[in-house]
Amino acid sequence: MKNFSKYLSVLCLGLLLLVAGCSGDESSSADNEDTDASSFPEKPITLIVPSAAGGGTDSTARALANATEDHLGESIGVENKEGGSGATGMTEGANADPDGYTVSMVFVELTMLNHLGLSDLTSDQFKPLGLVNLDPAALTVPADAPYDTIDEFIEYSKENPGEVKVGNAGTGSIWHIAAESFAKETELELNHVPFDGAAPAVTSLMGGHIDAVTVSPAEVLPQVESGDLKTLGVMSDKRSDMMPDVPTFEEEEVDVTPVGTWRGLVVPEDTPDEIAGKLEEAFLKGAEEEEFTEFMKNNGLGLEVKNSEEFEEFMNKESQFYGDIISDLDLGSN
Structure with missing residues (x-):
């Protein structure tokens, strides 16, 4: 019995030391995490x-x-x-x-x-x-396009179903959703052309390879200001501060959900x-x-x-x- 008690005492002491060691490791780990966070960042x-x-x-x-x-x-x-x-x-x-x-x-x-x-x-x-x-979506076309308003664009697209090419920033991108939403709510058949980003789409529009884009005002502002492109409307409940003269779709009585x-x-x-x-x-x-x-x-x-x-x-x-x-x-x- 004495040997058993002695064995039990040693076992308990070992367990206590083990727990203490684990606690010390956790504390050390926590301290290291705090140190890492406090010195962050240490590189680019x-x-x-x-x-x-x-x-x-x-x-x-x-x-x-x-x-x-x-x-x-x-x-x-x-x-x-x-x-x-x-x-x-x-x-x-x-x-x-x-x-x-x-x-x-x-x-x-x-x-x-x-x-x-x-x-x-x-x-x-x-x-x-x-x-x-x-930023909201904006319908932008070449400056010499045969339409100057959203209504005229809609009329032209209905007269030429499937022929008007609208560029976007990639299938499933916000600008694709914007064009698809516009087409559905106005019953248009548009030809959606995907690109890897808005910039390539705008470049293609400038080159005459597509007929329109539905990207943000910022992504076409330089070309609009230079007179190469024109924006027909913004898909928002208020005008863009960057294009205060461009009407919203709502102002043109085109019922389209704001997208941006x-x-x-x-x-x-x-x-x-x-x-x-x-x-x-x-x-x-x-x-x-x-x-x-x-x-x-x-x-x-x-x-x-x-x-x-x-x-x-x-x-x-x-x-x-x-x-x-x-x-x-x-x-x-x-």
């Missing part, structure tokens, strides 16, 4: 842009990166990963190491791709940092809250810098800032909204 940040260089998303990302670097104390390098209506780049961003060193600029397609059956990607695979931009794009910043969902918080604070401060706000104004981009909580709620609502539209248009496979 990569900002993934899931679209082609030269478009509204790319230019917004580069301007914001420049305005944010001083608030982070490290450089921010932009990498374009176009394709799949943004799915390629956003998927890479979702699968990046959750260490805070890879941030992604996402846009409205993030809330649409799964409804379209094009990707399993959803906003739940990210931790939001904030929203920085919101937005752009925001995210990190992989498992990124530590402390690191995500530092990134959120830095990027939102960057969005307030005069160099960024002036850039947005001068380039016709709508400045709309929301913090991480507001952005998350906004994306959830957008997912529901576009899920309903895609179902109504019978575009998705879900």
